[in-house]
Amino acid sequence: MGNKEARVKRGKALSDADVTELSNLSGFTPQQVREWHSGFLKDCPSGKLNKKKFIEVYKQFYPTGKAEKFCEYVFRTFDTDGSSNIDFGEFLIAISITAQQDPRKKLEWAFSMYDIDRNGYIEKKEMKKIMDAIYDLLGEEKKGSNSPEMKVDQIFSKMDINSDQKLSKDEFVSGCLQDDYLRKLLAPSAS
Structure with a gap:
């Protein structure tokens, strides 16, 4: 998982190979990958999460603070390919890192x-x-x-x-x- 980057860039559908690759990179089961993907597409039908939407969502967790600057740093870290969007592969890898116990x-x-x-x-x-x-x-x-x-x-x-x-x-x-x-x-x- 460490330095490897998800190569899955598709937004709408994941092939079995995509699911296997993401499962191997993230540590999530294939079923979990599909569930995360379904939820991601509900929030981001285009298959991409832009910075504005990311900040909007993140701010909900910190209603009394000013989240914009911090969100910029988090977004940049998640956007591993520098595209100014977080695709599903980047999203899943980021979630797996922040959710793990290590x-x-x-x-x-x-x-x-x-x-x-x-x-x-x-x-x-x-x-x-x-x-x-x-x-x-x-x-x-x-x-x-x-x-x-x-x-x-x-x-x-x-x-x-x-x-x-x-x-x-x-x-x-x-x-x-x-x-x-x-x-x-x-x-x-x-x-």
């Missing part, structure tokens, strides 16, 4: 969301952008010791083991696995 896999996915420029590292400026978006999403106060800047400094002081001012995937995942507070803050679904 915290390491969830943290690796969170890392890919935080690595905005996709250079394999999280720099402070990237972490600050994500923290701003998380604070907006949750309606958190951004002042004093609770400011995103202060939180980013605290995170880097704990996780940046080699002091190079950027976090590798290993530093991020290990840091989150060793610190419940950071794991809940940075990847709440990985707890």
Whole structure:
């Protein structure tokens, strides 16, 4: 499942080969793949989920916060082919990652969301952008010791083991696995 990408781009119908491929990539049974596909097509009859619809749906889970910025990062991470749409294959793989029990896999996915420029590292400026978006999403106060800047400094002081001012995937995942507070803050679904 890791770095492989679903090649299924069809929206309307899935062949048996498509179902088998998606089942192998996602870990869902063939029956679950078909059920997810049916639900996806009800919400997205075109077989594509665009950013606007994604944000609209996601905002329902956070009615008191400002979800737009955070949704942009989540959407970019799900849209693995950069098409500005999430097709069913991308959707199913994303669901399988966020639904599974392995915290390491969830943290690796969170890392890919935080690595905005996709250079394999999280720099402070990237972490600050994500923290701003998380604070907006949750309606958190951004002042004093609770400011995103202060939180980013605290995170880097704990996780940046080699002091190079950027976090590798290993530093991020290990840091989150060793610190419940950071794991809940940075990847709440990985707890």
